[in-house]
Amino acid sequence: MTECELLSKCGFFNKYQNAKQAACSGFIAMYCKGPKMDVCKRKAYRAEHGVAPPDDMMPTGSMVIE
Structure with a gap:
């Protein structure tokens, strides 16, 4: 399996x-x-907004809660 290009x-x-x-x-x-x-919702966010999403945004679009 390949890895994400990003x-x-x-x-x-x-x-x-x-x-x-x-x-x-x-x-x-x-x-x-x-x-x-x-x-991946992170990829979609980057495509839509032209910038990377917050580091704590998971691939599902939810935020990591520590």
Whole structure:
């Protein structure tokens, strides 16, 4: 499986790739490196607004609550 083309500049991935939370690693497996790459809300946000979304915005569009 390929990786998202935006991975190197994705704030969510860079911030949470080593996180211990199962939810974050699950989202990374499904959206950043998996079958849901094309439905990532972070990609849609970037396309619509021309800028990257907040780092704490998950690929589902929800915000990470710590």
